[in-house]
Amino acid sequence: MAASYEEPGPELETDVEYIKTPAAQPSKFEGPDCGFPTTKSPTINNPPLPADGPGNTSFSNKLFLAVILGVPTYLAYKIGGGIKTAVFFALIAFFPLLVTYWYISSAYSPPTNDKVKLPGRPIEYYLTFKDEADRLRFSGRRKVPLALFAEMYLDGKVDFNGDCLDIMEFRHDWANFGFTWQLLRFIVFNFFTDVIGHSRQQDEEQIRPTYDTGNLHYSWFLGPRMVYTSGIISDPTREETLEEMQDNKLALVCEKLNLKEGETMLDIGCGWGTLARFASVNYGARVTGLTIAKNQTAWGNDALRRAGISEDQSNIVCMDYRDMTGVKFNKISQIEMGEHVGIRKLTTFFRQCYDLLEDDGSMYVQLSGLRQAWQYEDFVWGLYLNKYIFPGADASTPLWAYILCLERAGFEVKSVDTVGVHYSGTLWRWYRNWIGNSENVIGKYGQRWYRIWELFLAWSTIASRQGSATCFQMVVVKNLNTVHRIDGVPSQYGLHGAIAASKAAGKSKLAQ
Incomplete structure (x- = not known):
């Protein structure tokens, strides 16, 4: 479960000293050729062992x-x-x-793909178990269930023999992906009840502590942009900075929405208000950002004022999205917020957005998603996130489910892009920032909290790169005959087209 909630007060941007993202370190575990082609890109953490585990192909x-x-x-x-x-x-x-059935099938099913050769090293090569009983139980080629390992690692019962991400890349050599009884109990008694619930009170109890943990906590991995969503790679031939990638994404959102000076924009789940500031400063929009986290509200409004944006133009409001009624906006954005709405309530949520949008407006939706052709590791990873990082967030689905909800709410899809590998590049930089701030984190929150997020960032870097998780960008308009679809053709961009248009207009960077 998440850390106990103590509201620390709204640290602001002027209270933070950011570090430069540390340089990537070479792997200490590079082994023999895995027998399959690998990538050598400067902008992501390249997989040394791109193996597949068991999954839907063997599930009857x-x-x-x-x-x-x-x-x-x-x-x-x-x-x-x-x-x-x-x-x-x-x-x-x-x-x-x-x-x-899940327990047996996850533990004994064959891998989806057996083309990759594993190094075949003993588990002691990667991990050190503290208790003698655990050392005897998991030794040589006796692998540890990854779900069990995660709990043991957080409890300090096992250590990595090196860098967390480096060793997680070789997890197929030392772990299996079988469900544990503890994991299954969490699914039945916690996860299922969250799916059914998502009341206003439940959302506030789960989300506010998550994002009011402390602005410093998030600054220690998000960096100066304070954007907790995927950045975008624009140049795969070099390692763009985290700030460049986030500016690419902010510019892309504004261009895909065809945002014009003076237009009104609603950013639902606005985080620390960086998109609101970007759209206000660079595009002259009048932005209302919504968050239910008080610390984010204080940070966002302080940053807007220091950027020279008046209260008459743009504001961050501490408000539940369900309370925003009786007003219309030219443009709406919601970037990785819908996951907290819940699967059962997505269509209702999108319908409320429909009612808030002008008939000739457009909405940008970015949602994390899961692959249809699942593997057991996908669930183990996803449930770790639900338990420790995003309590109550259950609305990560394959693309078709999001499209169905949007269309049922009255929208027509204008464009779709998948940016999972871009998310991996973003998470890789977040991970290195977190490692670089380890002394600060441990000093303020303790070793267990540090490890929760260390493992989350490392594991998610892998998950989003290999397809266990991904992220979808969708631009939609109202499905009305009065919508003149020809007017949307010039802004029907892909990723690089939108970024290029923003750069050509001199609007692609956020001034700090």
Whole structure:
């Protein structure tokens, strides 16, 4: 679960001393050729072992249904019961059977792809277990379940023999992706209840502590832009800075929206207000940013005022999005905020956005997503995030589900881009910032908190690069005949086209 919540007060940008993102260090674990081509890009952390684990290719839906339906039916038959008895057994046995089936299939299924050769090193090469019992249990080629390892690492029961990200890149050599009973218990008793819930009170109790942990905490990995969403790579031939990548993204959002001077813009889940400041300063927009985190509100408004943006032009407002009614905006943006809305409520949320948007307006939606052709590691990683980093955030889905919700809410999709590998490059820089600020973090929050985020940033760097997770950018307009779609053709950009247009207009960088 997340750290206990203590509201520390709104540290502002002037209270922060940022470090330069530390240079990437060479791997200490480069081994023999993995037998498969690898990349050598300067802008991402390249995978030395691009292996695949077990997943949907070996998961039998027919066998799963046979177990779920067949076992209760067989039990009812054995005691001489009928349909009602079978239904009764099905209700009480569903979760135990589900948990057992997942546990067995995740532990014993073959890998999705066996083309990559593993180094075959003993687990002691990568990890040091503190307890003798654990050293005996996990030794030689006896691998540790990754979900169990994560808990042990946070508890200080095991250490990496080197850099966290470096060794996580070789996790296929020392870990398996089987579900643990603790993980399955979290799914049943915590994750499922979050999916069903998402009341106003629940969202505030989960989200406010997450983003009011302290602005300093986030500055120690986000850097000067304080943007907690994916940046964009514009030049894959060099290592762009984190600030360059975030400016690329901010410019891209404004260009894809075809944002004009004087237009009104609503940024839902605005974070620390950097997009609001960028759109106000560079594009002359009148921006309202919404967040339910008080510390973000204080930071964002302070930054707007120091940038010379008056309250009459733009503001960050501490408000639940459900309370924004009775007003229309030319443009709406929501960047990785919808995950906190919840799967069940996405269409309703998008419909509220529809009501807030002018008929000839456009909306930019950026959402983290999951691949349809899943692997078990994807779930283990995602549930770690839900438990420790983003409590209550369950609306990460394949692309088709987002499109369906948007269309049901009355929108028409104008463009879609996938930026998972860009997210990996962003996370790689966040990870290095976090490592560079380790003394500050441990001194303020302690070793366990440092490790929670160290593992999150390292693991997510890998997940977004390999496709376990990704991020979708969607621009939508109202599906009305009064929308003149021809007017949207000049701004129907891909990633690089939008960035190039902003650079050509001299609007692509945020002045600090």
